[in-house]
Amino acid sequence: MARRLDASRFACGVARVPIVLLAVLAPVAARAEAEKDLLERAGALRAQGKPAAALDALLKGIEELPASARLHHEAGRACEELGRPESAAEHYVVALRLEAGRVETLTALGVLRSEAGRLEEAEAHLRAAVSIEPGSLAAQHNLAVVLARRGDLEGARAAYGKAAKIAPREAKVRHGLGGVLEKLGRLEEARGELEAAAALDPGLAPAWYRLSCVCFRLGRKEEGERHLRRFRQAKAGQHVARAETHLREGDLRRAARELERALDADEAYVEAHARLGAVYLREGDAPRAVAHARRAAELDPRAVRYANLAWALHGAGDRHEALRWIEKALALDPGKAEYLEERRAILGEAKGGSK
Amino acid sequence: MNRGPASVAACALAGLLGPAPAASQIVFTDAAREAGIRFRHTDGGCGSRWFAEQVGSGVAFIDADGDGRLDLYFPSGVPLPGCPEADRATSRFFRNAGGGRFADATDASGLGEPGYATGCAAGDVDSDGDEDLFVACLGPDRLYRNERGRFADSAAEAGVADPAFGSSASFLDYDRDGDLDLYVASYVEVETGKEKRCTRGGLHVYCLPQDYPGAPDRLYRNDGRGRFTDVTPEAGVLMPRGRGLGVAVGDYDSDGWPDIYVANDTNENHLFRNLGDGTFLERGLEAGVAVSENGVLENGMGTDWGDWSGDGLLDLVVTNFDGQTNALYRSLGGGLFEDVSFASGTGEASLPYVGWASVFADLDSDGLLDLFVTNGHVFDNVARFQEGAAYAQPSLVHRNLGNGRFATRRLDRAASMEPRVGRGAAAGDYDGDGDLDIAVSNLNAEPFLLRNDSLRAGRWLGLRLAGTRSNRSAIGARVELRAGGRLQVREVKSGSGYLSQGDLRLLFGLGDARSIDSLVVRWPSGRVEDAAGRVILDAYVTLVEPGHVQ
Numbered sequence: 001m002a003r004r005l006d007a008s009r010f011a012c013g014v015a016r017v018p019i020v021l022l023a024v025l026a027p028v029a030a031r032a033e034a035e036k037d038l039l040e041r042a043g044a045l046r047a048q049g050k051p052a053a054a055l056d057a058l059l060k061g062i063e064e065l066p067a068s069a070r071l072h073h074e075a076g077r078a079c080e081e082l083g084r085p086e087s088a089a090e091h092y093v094v095a096l097r098l099e100a101g102r103v104e105t106l107t108a109l110g111v112l113r114s115e116a117g118r119l120e121e122a123e124a125h126l127r128a129a130v131s132i133e134p135g136s137l138a139a140q141h142n143l144a145v146v147l148a149r150r151g152d153l154e155g156a157r158a159a160y161g162k163a164a165k166i167a168p169r170e171a172k173v174r175h176g177l178g179g180v181l182e183k184l185g186r187l188e189e190a191r192g193e194l195e196a197a198a199a200l201d202p203g204l205a206p207a208w209y210r211l212s213c214v215c216f217r218l219g220r221k222e223e224g225e226r227h228l229r230r231f232r233q234a235k236a237g238q239h240v241a242r243a244e245t246h247l248r249e250g251d252l253r254r255a256a257r258e259l260e261r262a263l264d265a266d267e268a269y270v271e272a273h274a275r276l277g278a279v280y281l282r283e284g285d286a287p288r289a290v291a292h293a294r295r296a297a298e299l300d301p302r303a304v305r306y307a308n309l310a311w312a313l314h315g316a317g318d319r320h321e322a323l324r325w326i327e328k329a330l331a332l333d334p335g336k337a338e339y340l341e342e343r344r345a346i347l348g349e350a351k352g353g354s355k
Numbered sequence: 356m357n358r359g360p361a362s363v364a365a366c367a368l369a370g371l372l373g374p375a376p377a378a379s380q381i382v383f384t385d386a387a388r389e390a391g392i393r394f395r396h397t398d399g400g401c402g403s404r405w406f407a408e409q410v411g412s413g414v415a416f417i418d419a420d421g422d423g424r425l426d427l428y429f430p431s432g433v434p435l436p437g438c439p440e441a442d443r444a445t446s447r448f449f450r451n452a453g454g455g456r457f458a459d460a461t462d463a464s465g466l467g468e469p470g471y472a473t474g475c476a477a478g479d480v481d482s483d484g485d486e487d488l489f490v491a492c493l494g495p496d497r498l499y500r501n502e503r504g505r506f507a508d509s510a511a512e513a514g515v516a517d518p519a520f521g522s523s524a525s526f527l528d529y530d531r532d533g534d535l536d537l538y539v540a541s542y543v544e545v546e547t548g549k550e551k552r553c554t555r556g557g558l559h560v561y562c563l564p565q566d567y568p569g570a571p572d573r574l575y576r577n578d579g580r581g582r583f584t585d586v587t588p589e590a591g592v593l594m595p596r597g598r599g600l601g602v603a604v605g606d607y608d609s610d611g612w613p614d615i616y617v618a619n620d621t622n623e624n625h626l627f628r629n630l631g632d633g634t635f636l637e638r639g640l641e642a643g644v645a646v647s648e649n650g651v652l653e654n655g656m657g658t659d660w661g662d663w664s665g666d667g668l669l670d671l672v673v674t675n676f677d678g679q680t681n682a683l684y685r686s687l688g689g690g691l692f693e694d695v696s697f698a699s700g701t702g703e704a705s706l707p708y709v710g711w712a713s714v715f716a717d718l719d720s721d722g723l724l725d726l727f728v729t730n731g732h733v734f735d736n737v738a739r740f741q742e743g744a745a746y747a748q749p750s751l752v753h754r755n756l757g758n759g760r761f762a763t764r765r766l767d768r769a770a771s772m773e774p775r776v777g778r779g780a781a782a783g784d785y786d787g788d789g790d791l792d793i794a795v796s797n798l799n800a801e802p803f804l805l806r807n808d809s810l811r812a813g814r815w816l817g818l819r820l821a822g823t824r825s826n827r828s829a830i831g832a833r834v835e836l837r838a839g840g841r842l843q844v845r846e847v848k849s850g851s852g853y854l855s856q857g858d859l860r861l862l863f864g865l866g867d868a869r870s871i872d873s874l875v876v877r878w879p880s881g882r883v884e885d886a887a888g889r890v891i892l893d894a895y896v897t898l899v900e901p902g903h904v905q
Contacts, residue, residue: 261621
């Protein structure tokens with residue numbers, strides 16, 4: 001089944017903020033202006049990856065404007081990003097008390113309840129959201145997810161169908177619809193939806209996976225195997241992309257975890273081996289660096305892989321093997337200055353050699 | 356304890372006067388203390404949060420002295436680097452003295468040797484008529500050979516003393532040559548005492564599995580002369596990246612050859628299909644049981660095979676982390692499975708918990724396999740960084756309603772007991788009353804011995820199978836019983852669930868049926884026997900494989 005469209009899936013915990021009715025006496029225009037400023041500031045902080053600072057700003061704002069449903073909603077989102085779902089839920093509940101028909105908040109609370117396994121409540125919130133705003137893609141989609149989880153497959157199919165009408169090019173919706181059709185035993189229709197999802201977003205690994213499952217059920221074995229390969233590649237690619245973000249932030253440990261996950265998804269993913277070789281070398285774990293660089297060279301016998309292996313071996317103190325591999329790299333790419341420099345370094349003619 | 360037909364009327368009368376368990380309820384009473392079980396598991400830690408501490412240990416129901424009563428073995432950790440030495444063995448063995456009582460017989464049994472013990476599996480590896488015990492360890496594993504109730508470790512001579520971080524294990528006769536082979540899952544490569552320190556928001560926490568390389572599992576072939584040969588690569592089960600925690604063996608494709616399922620933590624789970632020529636083919640993804648239905652790698656912990664849907668095909672369960680469902684699969688036939696976690700109602704109930712042992716067992720004797728799951732978080736300080744989460748978590752009893760759905764009860768509410776940090780669990784009829792009880796190993800705590808006190812008005816059949824041409828424990832034998840229009844399929848299985856060994860006997864509840872229509876035994880040797888005429892109801896019956904004099 002497809003996951004939520006809403007990005008805020010992590011929890012947060014927060015001090016309860018009393019509603020001070022005095023604040024509603026403030027002039028409406030000034031209040032709106034202040035609210036807008038606060039939301040912009042919090043939004044900017046969240047965009048910078050600082051949800052805790054965003055939450056602080058929002059809580060201060062709530063002290064000044066306690067009747068602002070929007071501030072409570074945003075505080076809930078910040079709480080989710082901080083991994084504090086119960087506090088997030090408290091903020092959403094307050095937001096709904098202040099503004100009962102807030103579709104965005106009903107949806108967020110529905111998603112939160114669903115993830116906590118409170119599906120009945122989740123369904124109620126999401127049904128309320130779609131009854132107020134039938135054109136809300138997030139509400140329709142998440143209602144479909146919850147209905148499928150509750151075993152109401154026909155209801156889920158109908159909700160996915162509405163979501164697909166709102167956004168026919170939304171791959172996650174088509175994937176979800178395909179999954180429900182599969183559970184209903186409508187395998188050919190499921191295959192069509194899942195193919196559409198995969199075509200719309202080739203990086204959507206779950207779509208490839210479900211498509212492979214449907215193909216196996218339909219007896220289309222070769223097609224299933226092919227889709228499984230795409231699934232593995234898409235999955236590994238996602239982890240490598242996340243690893244690159246961590247590498248840019250200088251967080252080697254998290255990068256290594258993501259790269260290991262990439263290899264868990266697809267052991268033959270060359271880029272993951274190559275990057276892990278470099279990460280472990282920087283972390284001083286030479287044996288693992290060599291192992292991954294060697295695997296990358298096995299899988300992708302090109303000069304750059306040989307050179308990387310030479311660097312790792314050099315880092316591990318195995319100059320003899322390092323020299324052998326840098327020679328192999330130079331045999332394929334004779335003029336490459338970096339390789340020549342590394343060769344000199346290995347031979348003791350120059351220092352350096354770390355990539 | 357089971358209240359049979361005579362007591363049903365009394366209970367019905369009592370029901371008029373006050374609350375009594377309904378016939379459809381599964382009722383457990385923790386009888387550990389009154390049974391004389393004096394044991395407290397230790398993870399061996401003392402604040403350093405070494406990775407191994409989280410894994411916990413299993414539990415084994417094993418009839419060590421062949422008296423027909425199930426004894427209990429509780430593996431345990433030993434002090435880890437930097438912690439004070441223990442003054443006595445931490446793993447304990449309790450002999451069943453009858454009358455629902457156990458006596459500590461650790462020293463006399465020879466099972467008290469030091470070692471950081473995690474998982475266990477039982478089977479008669481030397482075909483001498485008694486149950487031997489394999490114990491997986493952090494460090495060299497143990498193979499305890501049973502000589503008339505006294506055990507001696509022969510792992511080194513047998514060639515199975517793998518020093519890797521062993522977790523679950525299971526005996527099986529994968530080549531069907533009549534002796535028991537052995538599959539041992541290994542978790543990660545870790546040098547306890549020399550690990551990195553991991554933090555979360557400044558808080559010292561256990562590291563994650565992804566911080567350690569996976570350790571390959573092992574398949575050992577029994578060469579029949581007291582030695583085993585490691586056949587992992589040539590048998591096609593070498594998966595160097597696997598972080599194996601749970602193992603279950605079952606013939607999912609009904610071809611007569613036992614297949615192996617491995618639940619891996621943060622890796623794809625593996626389904627090794629036995630090709631019948633000494634090799635296996637990994638088919639997890641193709642079968643739909645390797646990852647979540649969204650293709651997400653999950654934290655596989657425990658696993659079990661069982662035909663809960665009653666169609667004659669083995670279904671599967673895998674426990675996972677909180678926020679993930681425990682995956683309940685229904686076999687579609689043709690080697691394919693469908694994830695029915697949510698459709699069955701078990702998925703929703705499992706979301707808040709970190710699941711470990713998963714045990715299929717007919718707990719209310721209605722002929723349908725129910726599901727018992729232990730829970731407990733991995734992070735001892737989880738409450739400090741994850742709202743709403745707790746370290747100790749209740750076990751769940753999922754009662755099979757027979758319509759594809761399960762009704763779930765939390766054990767703490769059903770049996771008025773405080774949650775503990777659950778890990779291994781095993782089902783077995785320790786009091787011999789014809790229903791399945793459950794033993795649970797709790798991390799750093801006393802175990803539960805859950806005596807089944809459910810009402811049962813119906814009849815039952817207990818079978819102990821003894822192989823002659825097949826392996827002596829008849830592990831891998833499949834029994835198909837038809838009664839009251841319902842098909843029940845059970846296989847004799849060695850280690851399963853999570854780090855644990857259940858009763859090697861098979862127990863069938865007949866529900867409303869007064870007699871059986873058919874009983875067919877498919878022995879591991881391939882021999883198929885109509886055994887309906889050889890059994891009596893409401894008793895345990897030993898069936899010896901025909902065709903050979905025992």
